[in-house]
Amino acid sequence: MSDSSRDTAEGAGWGAAEPGGYKTLMPEHVEKLSWLNPKTLWAARNGTVASWFGDPTGRTRSRWVAQRAAAGARADKVIRREVPERFSFMVIGDTGEGDDSQYAVVPGFLRASRGTDFAVIASDVIYPVGSTDDYGTKFFRPYQDYRAPIYAIPGNHDWYEDLGGFMRVFCDDAPPLDPEPAPRPLTRAWWRALLWHKARPADEQRLVAARALRSQPEQRAVQPGPYWAIDAGPVRIVGIDTGLLGTIDAEQGAWLREVSRGPRPKILVTGSPLYVDGEHHPCAIEGGGTVDDIVRDPDHHYVAAIGGDIHNYQRYPVDVAGRTIQYVVAGGGGAFMHATHTIPRVSIAGVTEEDFRCYPLRGDSLAFYSKLYARRLLLRRFFPLTEAEGTAVVAERLGIKPVRSPGPDVRVTRRTRLVATLLGAGGRPDRTSRFRLPVRKLYTRLFSPSSTTYSPPFFKCFLRLDVGPEELRIRCFAATGNHAQEVDPPMEDEVRIPLSRSQDR
Template sequence: MSNSSRDTAEGAGWGSAERGTYRRLMPGGAEKVSWLDPRMLWAARNGVLASWFGDPTGRTRSRWTAQREAAGAPADKVIRRDDPDRFSFLVIGDTGEGGEPQYAVVPGLLNAGRDTRFAVLASDVIYPVGSAGDYGEKFFRPYADYPAPIYAIPGNHDWYEDLRGFMRVFCDDAPPLPPEQPPRPLTRAWLRSLLWHRPRPDDGRGLAEARKLRAAPAQQAVQPGPYWAIDAGPVRIVGIDTGLLGTLDAEQGAWLREVSRGPRPKILVAGSPLYVDGKHHPCPVEGGGTVDDVVRDPEHHYVAAIGGDIHNYQRYPVRLPDGRTIQYVVAGGGGAFTHATHTIPRVAVAGVTERDFRCYPLRGDSLAFYSALYGRRLRLRRFFTLTEAEAAAVVAERLGIGPTRPTDPAARVTRRVRLVAALLGTGRRPDRAKRIRLPVRKIYTQVFSPGSATYSPPFFKCFLRLDVGPEEIRLRCHAATGNRAQEVDPPVEDEVTIPLA
């Protein structure tokens, strides 16, 4: 197996390396998604409108699921497969930007996952607004050669056109919902409806042609709606739709509690993670309680909770008072711009410490990546750009942790290196957080990260492979850098064995 970023800088994708073959898969003239383009931000306005004027996704979701049940979808929303007691599947999060970072994942995914029984896309299948017309180049083309079915959970971006494209592709070409009664004038709902982004009438005209790219019978999957459960071998995989604002409506919450009952081991796949960036986000359910309450309940037998939305990899092994350990995983590195990991402070949450925590890219690689990016964009390369060794050294100093990659040469941490690390929001040790209050971390995550899409390696993308057996699951995070070496043999950046007993 090839070296990972934890072994060598070359394993992380740094240095002069042969570019991968992924560009041969890409269509000519692929449009690049720019989150600094005001037109793109305006098209993706529905999340902001929902937070200001009320979130309508619960009602819309209920209408979609009622329509699917009327069309014959199972009322319990459980997909029952015939997988054996030993099988494998993939999880890929936040895929659909359609550019080089997404396509760079594909060759390694096919090499490491060709024998898997199915794949799950976890959140944000299509950027920027989930349009049906974007599925050809952002779903059907990149995964044309993946031989098995693909199921999906929508993310907030898939909801920016009321889930219309998602339902057409994954739910048996579900017809449009009939129009609702217009809201009363001068109400919050009325203001929201005036500004709400909706799909174009002609959107998705090329969808029938795009479907031919994944037309083999073995590739077909029909799911009962935007949330579902899959009974596969000895486990049940429960997929939930967290909508525009990362919450569950009461109807889906009741379904989640019902489908979680019983002794069968379960894995949650969600549109947003429950632990991320060193914090707990339990995901509220309308009417009371949280998703994490359901996951932690010993009667429900969850062993892992995987969420997308944040575009990197993180893992938190949370040990519960009853002695069980649940693996909480962030898996959003499937193709969209990279969210920084160097902004994650020293981890101390729910009993999980830095010793237990894992992330990809490594914090030092994340800082080196961003320093080079903003050195180019601000035309201050000599000031901003840090070597991988300098970035790793200053991260270790600021967080009080040892070097993750011991093969890096010792680097001198100068005043310039410390200043760049501070400007780029490098996470701090908890004992220093109160002394230095720079607002850079929140601004960095919400403003700078979305402008971080690059089109040359290393990309620091990833996907998960889960090997399920009667007694345990082996979860591995595979890297995709965009370089040829990592395409041929995708390195394992993290691995954990999860007992099912």
């Protein structure tokens, strides 16, 4: 296996590496997504509108579920797959930008996924608004050579057109919902309806041509709705839909409690990670309780909870009453990269910095963003940090031993410290913190997508899960866009989880 970013800088994709061949997979013309474009911002307004005037996601989701039930979908929403005693599947999150950063993942994904029985997309299948017309270049084309079914849970971007495109593609061509009665004038619902982005009619010929790219019988996947469970071998995989604002409705909550019962080991896949960036986000359920309450309940036997939405990899092994549950962020499947260098030194729920894993490494993340800002701000002499400088200054700020040695000749200077502070390295406040550039909240919402890079390294990732009667093995593989990592995707993290009865006590 090739070097990973934890071994060498070259394993991270730095240096004069040979670019990969992923561009040959792309369409001739690729529209570059810019969130600075007012047209894009206006189309993607529904999350903001829902936060102002109330979130209708739960009611809309219930209508979709009722429609699927009327069409004959299983009431328990459980997909039963006949697989060998030992089988494998893939998880890839936040895929659908349709540009270099998505297609750069494909060669390594296809290589690492050989022999797997199915794949799951965890959140945000299609950017920016989940349009049906975008599925050709952002779903069917990139994964046309993956010869197994692909299931999915929606992210907030898939909900920006009320989930219409998602339901058509993954739920047996579900027809549009009937319009709801007009709300009373000047109520919150009336204002919401007035401002709400509504889907345009789909180009049916375009969709037919797109579907032909994944039309083999072994690729067919029909799911009972936006949330579901898969029984495969010794495990149950439970996928939940957290909608626009990262919560679930009471109806889905009741289903989740029911489908979580029993001694079978379970893996949660969610659009909103429960542990991320050194914080706990338990995910509220309408009417009371949280998703994490259900995951932690020893009678439910969850061994892992994997979430998308944040575009990198993180893992938190949390001890829950003597059992270890692996909380994983796996949203690095194709969209712009969210920073890891802004994650403070980890100390949460008994998880320390020594237990925590992330990709990209914080030093690589800082070097990546320093080069990005150098281009955007035209400060090419001041801003760029080498990967070694980024590694050294992050280690100093967090008081940790660097995962990859920066080398004996690397000095942490005033300039490197100032750049690290401006870019929020370590999340540690100091005198210059008021001048930090927007690498977290504001940058995530507005500037990051418009600053997507179109050349390696991209720092993308995906998971392969190998399941046997006694053990679940989770591996995180990297995709940089370079040839070496396409041919032999480096493994950035690995964890083995026992599935014996002792795990379920």
